[in-house]
Amino acid sequence: MSAKSAVSTTPPLSRPGPWVAAWLLTWFAARAVLESTVPTWIRVIAALAPVPVAGAALLAIVRGARELDELEKRIQLEALAFAFVLSVLLLMTLGLLELAIPLNRDDWSYRHVWAILPTFYFGGLFIARRRYS
Amino acid sequence: MKNRLKVLRAERDWSQADLADRLAVSRQTVNSIETGKYDPSLPLALRIGRLFGQPVETIFLDGDDA
Numbered sequence: 001m002s003a004k005s006a007v008s009t010t011p012p013l014s015r016p017g018p019w020v021a022a023w024l025l026t027w028f029a030a031r032a033v034l035e036s037t038v039p040t041w042i043r044v045i046a047a048l049a050p051v052p053v054a055g056a057a058l059l060a061i062v063r064g065a066r067e068l069d070e071l072e073k074r075i076q077l078e079a080l081a082f083a084f085v086l087s088v089l090l091l092m093t094l095g096l097l098e099l100a101i102p103l104n105r106d107d108w109s110y111r112h113v114w115a116i117l118p119t120f121y122f123g124g125l126f127i128a129r130r131r132y133s
Numbered sequence: 134m135k136n137r138l139k140v141l142r143a144e145r146d147w148s149q150a151d152l153a154d155r156l157a158v159s160r161q162t163v164n165s166i167e168t169g170k171y172d173p174s175l176p177l178a179l180r181i182g183r184l185f186g187q188p189v190e191t192i193f194l195d196g197d198d199a
Contacts, residue, residue: 070174071162132165 016064019057026050075128082124087117136193139167141185156180 026049033046065076094113097103142152142163149167153160156177165171172193173181182189 069158069162070177071165071171072159074171132170133161 016057016060019053019060023050023053023057026053071132075125075132078128078131079121079124082127083117083121086120086123090116090120134172134193134195135169136166138163138181138192141187141192142167155184 030046030049034043038046065073068076090113094103094108098108138152142149147155149160149163153163156163158177162171162173166173178189178193182192185192
């Protein structure tokens, strides 16, 4: 039962921030390529380009989560629970609405809806942090 | 759960950040424990007891003791 240092000694490339930023950058780059006229094989490579960067971000996030202290772990858990339920609710509701009325795919396709999901996480994080502050 | 953490900390003239450093947790964790918004895990409670040289049950008081 040893107390780990509260001061992080994690090297910069092991922190989630730079990897999440790189993930977003590759997504914007992929969007730019996919909106231009290029051969199909390049389009497929561009569409998959963010995946390895997202994998690195995932590893860094998990590593970072292991370094959190016990209260911060609880806060993150509550934020993720909040985000998960709202994400499922959003996707379920959109699925049902799609059956009920014709939804415009230019507004409600996957390429737009994913961006709403992180908002749920940050909303949950805000609520959980307020609860314990 | 009520506790005497704030009193014990004040007796030693430590800030919340000082105590957080000694316990290897964040200042927010110390603040949340002091205000009763968060009950620490058993390992953390034992660390607190060791740090102040007192049994855990004299620092953390349940409903009957409070």
